[in-house]
Amino acid sequence: MKMNRFVVAAFFAFALLLAVSAFAGTGSKDSPAPAVTATSGGSTQDEDMRLEGEKRFRANCGRCHMAPPKFAPRMVATIVRHMRVRANITDEDRRQILRYMAQ
Amino acid sequence: MCRLVQWSRRIACACLVALFVMCGLALHAQDDGFKPVPILTGSAAYFTRVTGGQFQNTPSVSPLLLMPFGDKWLLEAKGNYSDTFAKEAGDNYYGSTTAYGLGYAQVDYITKYVTVTGGRFITPFNIYGERFGPNWIRALQISPLCSPLTSGSALGGMLHGGFPAGSENVNLNYAVYFSTNNTHHLLATDRSTGGRLGFFLPRQRVEFGASFQQVLQLDRPHSSGAYLLWQPYRAPLSVRSEYVRSSGTKGSGYWIESAYRLSQISPLRRLELVGRGQQFFAAANLSAATIKKLGAFGKDTTQADLGLNYYFRSDVRASLSYGRQFVLGTNTNTNLWTVGMTYRFLMPLGPTGRSM
Numbered sequence: 001m002k003m004n005r006f007v008v009a010a011f012f013a014f015a016l017l018l019a020v021s022a023f024a025g026t027g028s029k030d031s032p033a034p035a036v037t038a039t040s041g042g043s044t045q046d047e048d049m050r051l052e053g054e055k056r057f058r059a060n061c062g063r064c065h066m067a068p069p070k071f072a073p074r075m076v077a078t079i080v081r082h083m084r085v086r087a088n089i090t091d092e093d094r095r096q097i098l099r100y101m102a103q
Numbered sequence: 104m105c106r107l108v109q110w111s112r113r114i115a116c117a118c119l120v121a122l123f124v125m126c127g128l129a130l131h132a133q134d135d136g137f138k139p140v141p142i143l144t145g146s147a148a149y150f151t152r153v154t155g156g157q158f159q160n161t162p163s164v165s166p167l168l169l170m171p172f173g174d175k176w177l178l179e180a181k182g183n184y185s186d187t188f189a190k191e192a193g194d195n196y197y198g199s200t201t202a203y204g205l206g207y208a209q210v211d212y213i214t215k216y217v218t219v220t221g222g223r224f225i226t227p228f229n230i231y232g233e234r235f236g237p238n239w240i241r242a243l244q245i246s247p248l249c250s251p252l253t254s255g256s257a258l259g260g261m262l263h264g265g266f267p268a269g270s271e272n273v274n275l276n277y278a279v280y281f282s283t284n285n286t287h288h289l290l291a292t293d294r295s296t297g298g299r300l301g302f303f304l305p306r307q308r309v310e311f312g313a314s315f316q317q318v319l320q321l322d323r324p325h326s327s328g329a330y331l332l333w334q335p336y337r338a339p340l341s342v343r344s345e346y347v348r349s350s351g352t353k354g355s356g357y358w359i360e361s362a363y364r365l366s367q368i369s370p371l372r373r374l375e376l377v378g379r380g381q382q383f384f385a386a387a388n389l390s391a392a393t394i395k396k397l398g399a400f401g402k403d404t405t406q407a408d409l410g411l412n413y414y415f416r417s418d419v420r421a422s423l424s425y426g427r428q429f430v431l432g433t434n435t436n437t438n439l440w441t442v443g444m445t446y447r448f449l450m451p452l453g454p455t456g457r458s459m
Contacts, residue, residue, distance in 0.1 A: 055305075056305070059305045059308055059334075062334065063308070063310065063332055063334060063341070064234045064235065064240055065239075065240045066414060066417050067417065068417055068418075069417055069418075071449070071455075072140075072451070072455035072456060073137045073455075073456065074137055074138055074139055074140040074451070074453075074454075074455045074456055075139075075140060075142060075449070075451050075455055076137070077137035077138070077139035077140075077171070078139040078140055078141070078142045078169050078171050079142070079169075081139060081169075081171055081177050081213065082169050082177065082179065084213060084218070085177060085179070085211045085213065085218055085220070085263075086233060086234070087233075087234060087265075088218075088263055088264060088265035088276035088277075088278070088301075089265055089274075090265045090266050090267060090274050091215045091266070092267070093265075093274075098137070102137060
């Protein structure tokens with residue numbers, strides 16, 4: 001009986017954490033970085049950044065596997081962090097690929 | 104006995120709570136303006152293999168949990184589960200063998216030039232184990248003959264990373280590690296150390312490097328290796344190769360593989376042609392008892408494989424391959440057929456904000 005109460009408390013704690021996280025997720029931090037939102041403007045600089053990101057994406061990710069589809073930016077941030085560890089890609093490549101994939 | 108059960112329950116519950124708390128904390132990580140979200144990804148596969156007339160059906164699943172923390176931390180844990188249904192010669196029924204285990208479970212602290220990794224991680228020797236291990240990535244489902252010599256996992260610490268080496272056209276990547284326990288079935292030891300140094304030329308899309316591994320006890324055998332990756336701009340072609348040489352009784356070998364995507368032919372754009380050639384050379388002067396103990400690694404072997412991959416989507420793939428294996432000295436030639444499907448799944452474990 002004591003055990004059940006403990007499990008129920010744990011699930012409540014988890015639900016509370018998720019709720020807090022969900023509210024935090026709707027805040028301003030969840031929005032893409034200003035540099036990324038600006039890319040929809042279509043200026044030459046933004047286009048250059050997009051091309052650079054695409055080039056690095058194909059050179060780094062395409063070395064081992066087929067190009068994945070685009071995911072939500074927060075998922076891309078996790079995937080790119082994982083690939084920085086797994087494939088030892090450089091910090092600049094990670095940054096450019098993250099911007100490109102999150103567009 | 105009752106107290107033991109109570110304690111194990113308490114520990115299990117504590118682990119559960121810790122996981123939930125970590126999951127909540129992970130949802131507050133930050134990366135260049137994006138808050139990375141914990142992810143459950145991995146692959147599921149079903150393959151039928153026919154090796155010299157013997158059928159094997161193997162469903163498998165390999166989940167991978169990714170939990171980022173703050174700006175620089177990442178927790179990764181990968182498990183494997185597979186069931187192999189096989190029929191022995193003369194039998195009328197399929198027996199099953201279950202295999203499961205932890206692929207790796209590591210914590211990473213990431214900085215610009217170095218990533219510090221602790222826990223159980225894939226041994227950084229050449230590239231097959233680290234990059235082509237997942238069955239949704241590898242072009243041929245049959246692993247290279249010499250890959251068990253170099254793949255495996257280590258328990259300890261690793262420093263690794265990648266950065267531009269003085270020029271935008273040269274990226275250097277490196278890894279050095281120390282393992283207190285290598286569970287690899289051939290190199291089963293308590294302590295080993297080693298590393299890898301590689302160079303990636305982004306303009307030429309060429310990567311090459313070398314690896315070294317030293318066992319720190321018993322006969323202190325060592326392994327050295329080299330690898331090459333090339334993706335020419337002019338054709339949708341990938342060329343990969345590895346070479347490994349081991350001291351002691353482990354032998355040496357190499358493999359070269361090419362994958363050509365028929366993206367230039369519209370009706371066949373989802374198709375990929377794969378070919379691999381490889382040779383394994385057993386160590387010289389092995390005794391009959393050692394050869395028996397080493398099994399396939401006690402004999403010189405040559406193998407050629409051809410394969411087809413069809414991508415229904417980027418995450419669903421059907422594969423077919425045929426290989427022919429020649430074991431020298433025994434005049435044994437074997438046909439190797441593989442047919443099956445892989446599915447890569449990926450799901451967030453928290454709110455993702457806007458979707459693309």
